[in-house]
Amino acid sequence: MDTAAPLPLRIAVVIPSYKVKAHVLDVIRRIGPEVERIYAVDDACPQQSGRFIQENCSDPRVKVVFNEVNLGVGGAVVAGYRAALADGMDVMVKIDGDGQMAPELLPDFVEPIRNFLADYTKGNRFYSFYNVRSMPRMRLFGNAVLSFMTKISSGYWSIFDPTNGYTAIHRTVLSRIDLDNLARRYFFETDMLVKLGAERAVVLDIPMEAVYADEESGLKISRIVPEFMRKHAFESIKRVIYSYLIRDFSFASVSLVFGLLLMGGGLSFGAVEWIHSVRSGHVASSGTVILAALPIILGFQLLLSFLAYDISNQPRIPLLQLLRHPYSAR
Structure with a gap:
């Protein structure tokens, strides 16, 4: 595909402004x-x-947007x-208003x-080893757990x-996402990745430094991990079914189906015996053991073959290239 000329862009910043008067x-x-x-919400x-x-x-440049009721960070960003x-x-x-994200990186x-x-x-925030060293241990552990779950549910390995929450998105891609169906609170950023994965959008990590000011984070790992695990399990099952049994059917699909059947059959037979x-x-008897172990x-x-394919099946060509037309930039 020919290299495209850079887009002339009109850039906006969205700042969720909840209890951030100091910053x-x-x-x-x-x-x-x-x-x-600049939209301050x-x-x-x-x-x-x-x-x-x-x-x-x-x-x-500043325009203030008011939500009549509190909708959470996701609801503020959507507004x-x-x-x-x-x-x-x-x-x-999207930049938070608490001073933890440097606007100079925009x-x-x-x-x-x-x-x-x-x-x-x-x-x-995890590109630099020295930056990671400064993170609170519980935050580091929680992000590792949430990152692994997100890899499975979104397909972005x-x-x-x-x-x-420091993110940027083009309107062509954003218009393909049902904003009414996005999570409204702390699952918002993760839900964006799930929705983008369903659209086969290309997502890129940008290295940045973690800044911890005097504010207290409302993201309590011990409280959100059980909720996130439930949502991730649902989104993972939905993604696999849609991607490998509905939208496409390949050797990876065969590996998944027969892998689940063989493991399930072997485990069930072994448990009964x-x-x-x-x-x-x-x-x-040794024959019984083999009959249980071999399918497993x-x-x-x-x-494992399915997992290897899924990891290699990440989107490679941005939608901005695939959908390029006279209206792409507007």
């Missing part, structure tokens, strides 16, 4: 001139952050996305999209730090 004005001040519009904030921004910020789409913006960059997130290298970019052996007091081994090998 949000400094975040806005540091946003560079390449940004055309007051998600029914008890600090009235939207009014605070209107009264204390003179930047003409900002809708406003940016309505105003004809091309790339929407060009790093936009350039891969401008040059047709990615449809969606997101931050990754090469990405990490799925809850990182083991119970019978315990109750009767007779040791199972073969099934496990087939599932």
Whole structure:
């Protein structure tokens, strides 16, 4: 495919502004001139952050969006996305208003999209070993668990730090996602990856440094991991069924089906024979053991083959290239 010329982009920043009065004005001040519009979203904030921004910020690029009720970070970002789409913006960059994300990094997130290298970019705080050393141990462990679950449910095996909220997306890709069907609270960033995976969009990690200021994170790992595990299990099953049994049927599909049947059959047969052996007091014969073990081994090998295919089956060509037409940039 021919190399495309970089897109002339109208860039917008979406800032969820919930309990961030101490930092949000400094975040806005540091946003560079390449940004055309800034949407600060007051998600029914008890600090009235939207009014605070209107009264204390003179930047003409700023537009405050008010949610009548609190919808969570996802609901706030979606409100900002809708406003940016309505105003004809091309790339929407989401930056938190708490000062943990450096606005100076914004060009790093936009350039891969401008040059047709990615449809969606997101931050990754785990590129640098020295940066990882400064992270709280519980946060590090929680992100590792959530990252592994997200790899399975989204199909993006090469990405990490799925809850990182520093992101950028092109309107052509965003318009393919049902915004009404996105998770509204802490599962929002992960749900975006799941939805993008279903669209076969190319996602790229952008190295960034973790900054921990004086605010307390509302993301409690011990509270969200059980909820996330349930949602990830559902999304994983849905993705595998849709990708390998409905949208496509390949050797990987055969490996998956027969791998599950063989492992399930071998485990069931082995369990029944083991119970019978315990109750009767007779040791199972070597033939019985082989009849149970062989399907399990073969099934496990087939599932490994499926997993290897799934890991290699990540999207490689951005949708911005595949769907390029006169309306791609608007």
